[in-house]
Each structure stands twice: as C-alpha cells, then as structure tokens.
Amino acid sequence: EITKEQKALTKVIVEAYNRHQIPQDVAKKLLQDQYSVEENFLLLTEMATSQVQVIVEFTKSIPGFLSLDHEDQIALLKGSAVEAMFLRSAQVFSKKMPNGHNGILEERIRKSGISEEFITPMFNFYKSIIGLHMSLEEQALLTAITILTPDRPYVKDHQAVEKLQEPMLDVLRKVCVLQHPQEPQYFARLLGRLTELRTLTHYHAEMLTSWRMNDHKFTPLLCEIWDVQ
Numbered sequence: 001e002i003t004k005e006q007k008a009l010t011k012v013i014v015e016a017y018n019r020h021q022i023p024q025d026v027a028k029k030l031l032q033d034q035y036s037v038e039e040n041f042l043l044l045t046e047m048a049t050s051q052v053q054v055i056v057e058f059t060k061s062i063p064g065f066l067s068l069d070h071e072d073q074i075a076l077l078k079g080s081a082v083e084a085m086f087l088r089s090a091q092v093f094s095k096k097m098p099n100g101h102n103g104i105l106e107e108r109i110r111k112s113g114i115s116e117e118f119i120t121p122m123f124n125f126y127k128s129i130i131g132l133h134m135s136l137e138e139q140a141l142l143t144a145i146t147i148l149t150p151d152r153p154y155v156k157d158h159q160a161v162e163k164l165q166e167p168m169l170d171v172l173r174k175v176c177v178l179q180h181p182q183e184p185q186y187f188a189r190l191l192g193r194l195t196e197l198r199t200l201t202h203y204h205a206e207m208l209t210s211w212r213m214n215d216h217k218f219t220p221l222l223c224e225i226w227d228v229q
C-alpha cells in the first residue's frame with residue numbers, strides 16, 4: 001500500500017518536524033509570571049518570531065523546496081507562515097503539556113489585545129484540531145502540505161509547487177487510512193481544516209491591523225514575513 005519512496009518521504013518530513021522546535025528556553029518564558037496585556041503581547045511576539053525561524057528551517061528540509069524559484073520560496077513562506085503557526089500552536093494545546101503550557105498559552109493569547117471577534121473562531125479552530133487527535137506523521141505532513149500550497153499570492157510557477165505537494169497529499173491520504181481505519185472520512189476532515197485555516201489567515205490580517213493601530217511593535221522578521229511597518 002505505502003511504497004518505499006512514500007515511507008522515505010514521510011520519514012524525512014517527520015524528522016524535520018521533530019528536529020525544528022522552539023528552543024525550550026523560549027518556550028519556558030511562557031511560564032514567567034507577568035500577565036499584563038503588554039507582557040503577553042511581547043511574549044507572544046517572541047514566540048511567533050522563534051516559531052517563524054523554526055518554520056523556515058522545517059520548510060528548507062522539505063525535499064525539492066530549495067530547488068523552487070527563489071521568489072516562489074519566499075511567496076510560499078509568507079503565504080503560509082500564519083497557517084503553519086496555527087497548526088503548530090494547536091499541537092501545544094493538544095499535547096497535555098507536562099509544565100501546563102497549554103492553559104498558559106491560551107490565557108496569554110486571550111489577554112494580548114486580540115478582539116473577541118477573532119478569539120472565538122481562533123479557539124473553535126484549536127478545538128477542532130485537538131478533536132482530530134492527529135498523529136505526528138499527520139501533523140508533519142499537513143504542515144508541509146499547507147506550506148506547499150500552489151495558489152498563494154505572487155507564486156509564479158504553480159506547477160512546480162503542485163509537483164511537490166501532490167506526493168505529500170498521496171502519502172497523507174494513505175497514512176490516514178492506516179491510522180484511522182474506522183474513520184474513512186478522516187483524510188477529508190483533515191483537508192477541511194486547511195480550508196478553515198484560510199479564513200483564520202484573513203482574521204489574522206485584521207488582528208495585525210488592530211494591534212498596529214494601538215501602536216504595538218513587531219520584530220523585523222515578523223514585519224518582513226507579514227508585510228507590516
């Protein structure tokens with residue numbers, strides 16, 4: 001069923017996903033005890049900056065990515081960073097973190113100057129992802145598939161990106177059948193999450209605007225990837 005090549009591809013993606021993580025000293029900062037809106041915003045900015053670096057390194061490990069047109073590489077990263085971070089931060093909530101990160105991360109996000117109209121869809125998404133109980137392979141493959149979305153803005157060579165994304169979709173479909181035999185629609189549900197992620201990217205753009213209106217500062221890396229300031 002799963003070919004040798006597909007096994008090898010999954011192994012490369014899962015290893016890259018495991019290798020590139022937020023450094024524990026950055027993650028531990030979530031536990032410090034200041035909980036003001038300002039403090040939470042600064043902490044989340046630091047987490048997001050570190051997470052973007054992790055996503056860039058993970059993306060560079062995706063077979064074939066570095067052979068894409070360089071401007072397309074940038075367009076794919078800019079177009080998928082927020083979605084990859086939603087997926088990644090969702091894993092924090094679903095892993096019952098030993099040091100209780102998930103409750104703390106949720107509390108800081110809820111108190112960081114994000115308006116209620118975005119908080120609701122955001123945590124509905126988190127709930128729906130957690131409810132899927134994704135395996136590590138599924139998380140890693142879904143993140144790679146999200147990054148390799150051909151129809152991001154400014155991508156020139158759609159076909160080259162499709163050629164990388166399709167084998168990932170094929171192996172994810174087979175992994176889902178193997179790991180959720182009792183749920184034939186599981187793969188379709190996973191892809192449905194990617195559609196929901198697109199709407200969150202739209203909300204996120206508005207979140208950025210409202211933060212900027214209240215004169216919140218971002219790091220140079222976030223300004224570059226999100227085209228702000």
Ligand SMILES: Cc1cccc(C)c1-c1noc(C(C)C)c1COc1ccc(-c2ccc3cc(C(=O)O)ncc3c2)cc1
Pocket residue numbers: 021022027030041044045046047048051082085086088089092101105109112218222
């Ligand atoms: C608020 C929001 C929601 C979703 C996506 C984005 C980009 C934003 C968002 N939008 O803007 C911001 C900042 C700039 C205020 C954010 C904040 O993003 C993040 C991104 C990632 C994480 C993150 C990722 C992995 C972790 C691993 C571990 C561990 O393994 O122990 N622990 C903590 C971790 C924290 C937290 C906040």
